[in-house]
Amino acid sequence: MTSRARRRRALQTASALLAFPYNDCLVRLWLQFPYCAITDCVWCFQTLSPATCLGRSAPGPPIDVEGDKPFHNTMLGCSLCQWLKDKRGSPSIVLVVVSGAFLVDCMLFTVVGPIVPAFLYESEFKNRNTSVKFHQSSNSSSDATYDSISNISLFNKSSEVPYQGQIGNRTHPTPPQRNCYTENNYFNDQNTRVGLLLAMKAILQLITNPIVGKIADKVGYDTPLFCGFVVMFISTLMFAFAESYLLLIIARGIQGIGSSFTVVSGMGMVAQVFPDDVERGKAMGISMGSNAFGIVVGPPFGSLMYDYVGKSSPFLVIAAIAALDGALQICFLKPLKFSPVSIPPTPYRKLLVDPYIMIAAVALFLANLTYGMLDTTLPIRMMEHMCAPSYQLGLAFLPCMITFFFSLITLSRITQKLGRWVFIILGTFIEGISTMLMPLAQDIYGLIGPSALLGIGFGFMEITIMPTMALLVDLRHTPNYSGVYAIADIALSLGYAVGK
Incomplete structure (x- = not known):
């Protein structure tokens, strides 16, 4: 034998x-x-x-x-x-694959925010070969005598503090109660640097969205979605190993291109495989729920991993999740086979003059304008005025993301019964009130209430606007969804870029 x-x-x-x-x-x-x-x-x-x-x-x-x-x-x-x-190609599998792509996109989108200010701060003072000075507050005396001066350095995570002491009748400092950054001039300059870096994604996404919409009309949704995975995977690895501001800018721009491919093709694919408006609303609620979960997990995950493990660790985990979703796309979708839609698309010009679509786009713009502004300024304000350690920079967004997540997963059926326009108006008012309350917070605990309200406002708007735009295309135009979701993503990207 x-x-x-x-x-x-x-x-x-x-x-x-x-x-x-x-x-x-x-x-x-x-x-x-x-x-x-x-x-x-x-x-x-x-x-x-x-x-x-x-x-x-x-x-x-x-x-x-x-x-x-x-x-x-x-x-x-x-x-x-x-x-x-x-x-293969069943609606449930498509929803799982698209939700996984959205999860990776949103985790990478939000994990950068709390990491970048602290990383740039540490890199700046490492390159200068100087140390970061803190402001010490005290209200009691100490009997210890110190005759050496040392500094706190964020980069090497040491905890040495400058002391001045005298013998005999000399005064003695007290143990520090909290540490505050005192490089105010650096923070003023850093606002622009951080804002430009974070806005680079939205700028590139704004440019590529119309192009991706045209590509999806020609070749279908499967191939652009897979291209988004490849580009996002490359961007994630660049974030993991980039050590300079220029490389971070390039990685953020590449992320914007990948996000454009992912969002436009993913939303169009979900709208296509769920033609019924009720089922489509539920499916988009699930896909946006994965969006919300990525937004919930991203900031605290990034800040904690950065503080305790290192800068590369959160990005390598996201890259592993992206690789898993790419394998699912290869098995269950047709990324190597073009399948263009049979219905001719509505021209962008006609969609842009539709008043209902433009009202929905403006609402998305305002929602992301607020988040873009807070994503840039809130971590820096916490470092400068609240003396917050690096792990708290991401935790400040946690109440917002939790309420956003629960709003998305619980409101998909209620909005269908009460009317989506009601929730759009309520979301706008809630978002405005929460934004006005943000500057009143004096510490991280004061941010819990305004942040939670902000998440509710976001949830009210996003769970209603996305399916509404697909319904408007069904009722008033040809049911081809790449164009309208390219416009929606342009509005989101423009709001985020202007907010930065």
Whole structure:
């Protein structure tokens, strides 16, 4: 008995003992890995025709397991291939894949905000070979005598404090109660640097959105979504290993291009596979819920990982999640096969003069204008006036993101019954009130209430505006969604860029 025959018999015995189906695909996986099994199965995943996947032989030179003679091996017995083929393109799988892409996009979007100010601050003083000075407050005396002066350095996470003391009748300082940054001139300059870096994503996204909309009209939604994954993965790795301000700017710009591909194609794909308005509203609530979850997790995850592990760690975790979502796209979507939409798209000019679409776009602009402004100024204000450590810079956004998340996952059905326009108006008022309360906070605890209100306002607006724009296209234009969601993402990006 040849070695191939012995291995085949061993596979049959294991199949009987472990009760998993024995078929030709498993034989090929066992005998011909990696060439034949991978080419057969991936080729089967990429083919939707039943005649091709189930009735015809797979490409490549199949080898007979008993001898070394070619034979025709069909994929009929491959239960794994059949299951993947049945699930491929189903609405539930599409929703999972798109939600995963949105999760990666939003985590990378929000994780940068609390990291960048502290990282630039540390890098600046490391390059100057000076230390960061803190302002010490005290109200009691100490008997200790100190005759050495040392400094606090954020970069090496040391905790040495400058003391001045005298012997005898000399006064002595007290142990510090809290540490405050005193480089005010640096903070004034850093507002512009941080704002420009964070706004670079929105600027590039603003430019590429119309282009992505046109590409999606030509080739379908699958390929642009996969391109978004590739670009986002590259951007994440650049963030992980960038050590200069210029590289961070480039990584942020690349992120904006990837985000444009992801958002426009993802929202268009969800709107296409859920044609019913009620089901579409629920599906968009789920996809926006993954958005919200990424926004909830991003700031505290980034600030905690940066403070306790290092700058690269949060970005490497996000890159791993992105790789998993890319594998799902390869298995269940058609990223290498163009499938343009059959309905001719409505021109951008006609969409832009539609008053209802423009009202919805302006509402999205105002919502992101507020968030863009706070994302830049709030961490710097906390460092300068609240003496907040780096891990608190992301926790300040946590109440906002939690209420935003719960608003998205609970309001999808209520908005359909009470009217979406009611929630859009309420969201605008709540957002304005919460923004006016923000400057009154004196510490991180004072930010909890305004931040939570801000999340409710965001949730009211986003859960209603996105499905409303798809419904407007269905009722007033041709049901091709790439154009209208390109306009929606332009409004979001413009608000974020202006806010920065």
